[in-house]
Amino acid sequence: MTQALASLPIIDIAPYLEAERNPTKCQSTSDALHNACVEYGFFYLDISRFIDPSEPEELTRLAREFFTLPQEEKDKIGLEHQDYARGYQRLKQNVTNGKADNHEGIDFYKPVEKPDKSKPVWGENQWPDIPGFKHKYEQWIEKMKKLGLIVMEAMSVGLKMTTEEWLELRAQVDESFWVMRIIGYPPLPTDDDGFSCGAHKDYGCLTFLYADPTRSALQVFLRQPGTTASALDGLPTEHGTEEGMWINADPVPNCVVCNIGEMWEIWTNGLYKSTLHRVLHRGSSYRIPFFFEPNFTANVVPLRAALRLLTSQDKESSSNDKQTYKPVVYGDFLLRKVGTNFALDGKGKYD
Template identity: 50%
Template sequence: MPDNLPIIDPLPYLPASSLLPHIPSLSSTELQARREETAQKIHKACRDIGFFYLKVDSYLSKEEMKEVLELGREFFHRPDGEKESIGLEKSDGVRGYQKLHQNITKGKADHHEGLDLYALSPYSPSEQSSQKVRPLEGPNQWPSQPEMFKPKLERWIEKMKILGWAVMHAMADGLGMKEQEWGELGGMVQDSFWVMRVIGYPPLPNGADGISCGEHKDYGCLTLLHADPIPSSLQVLSRSNEWIDADPIEGCIIVNIGEMWEIWTGGMYPSTLHRVVHRSPTYRVSIPFFYEPNFDAQVKLLKAAERKAEGEGRKVEDRGEVVYGDFLLGKVSGNFKY
């Protein structure tokens, strides 16, 4: 683990009903103290790095963390024809299975295969197109095998949504948001237009042109990444412009912040470049869950971020306003080759 990627416990922000049975509840005094500690750690990590580990062993059992990865591995080892029967072109061009090298980052083919799932279509019935299905308008395509893939991954999605909300709340407290301000920010993510990818990484061949997943920033709020315990694959660009490994830690997931937080904080919370270079002989599976704003959320500089930056003697830059759905559509349109 890189020394500058902290491990943060979100337990004080998780609803008691979501915790594993053996986790005792906190008293109100202890809860408040733990929340303040967690919020400050998250603020520092978001401000200084943009990546951190989230300790989730009070929320996710070892069995369910292992199970979702194994289901992904089993799917990717199904016959090609079976996987391609739920290819992107069978839905809306962005939901479904991508075969090896179909995903594109910065103009280069990535050496992985994947399955992309999104929140339900953001368009109201009156907006539904009678012509060609638009990106994000179609249905998700779930594999029929393995049989438990859909129910187990749907359960994972629900748990990631709860976790994403908890981290957003901690970030709001870390910025010193007033209750009304958190209510407004929370309202922008309560109908999160989430995305989940299940990704399979075969080993990179020697001399490969391109890498497993090219360097990029994520688009939205938060990425909650669960991956096989294989070292030296995920790499993060440090502030000193060096690629450092962000290796998995048992009982933790990896979190990084997306470009919407750069806008909300005027650059105080940077969205960090990262990539995957997977040369291990072991087939690697990862499941990033992207906890995003509502599709119609209007994202702009937060007053709380301005106050926090001023209190720390920092400057922020007003980067204007974007509608998240428009921003997302502009990104996904060039992600694949057909």
């Protein structure tokens, strides 16, 4: 099966941006989000009414300027100068599934009170000394934080949550412990196997990915019982025993690629599932993913609304006798993941 057989849905968030919302249009957007999360775990989000296209283009220009600096300049904001989470990582320093990734990047996290670089993720962000870099990216961060809350609200409607239930959920994400990455993909060494980043699932809440126009790079694994994915371009299939196929999630103008992470899988007790995805190397390119996450102290538990929906799908059972996902405190979950983020101890982010 090839990636030409399917594509991700495109969902317009504009109805939720109106000063006076049209309930019918908002419901249509929420239903589309719900269906996309059930079927794919991935979708394109049309944000043409939310951003100016020149904004991410400028971010890409600034990223290119940084990644073309001499190595010694980039190393000045290396991870080792802070908490081994915030800052620059060299080519192959990031690891997925025990294998070094063919990209370099800079990671930023939500600023914390009383930073302490001896504690994981509790240091200070390190910014390149490039005019306008910090200001432009901080503007993008603020917009993505707002977008995260908008999409969360729209998803709550798709799940048929009550107003009270939505406000309870909102209180778990209103101080999002967000993460932003700036990723550069330089020319590959001759001993590579074609991957920029191996197959993985995101472990947070919502990912908003802006990518340059490079095609056939991001691939998403669509679960389809009875379908056997074959090796693509001589690359490993990477999906274990799951049945389905890999499709391309090529950039779409005025859209970000959005996917749900493991926290949404817990919130919905498996109704929404975090989806495998990977990045193939298709030449030098740049990507800016923003991870809208729960609050650091959020206690993530299956939502009553999701349990009601699951029960309605199985009339013979009730939400009380279904096996539910175990609650997790997001900060604890994050620390376990980040503890194996980089090739500092021989392990990687998703080990």
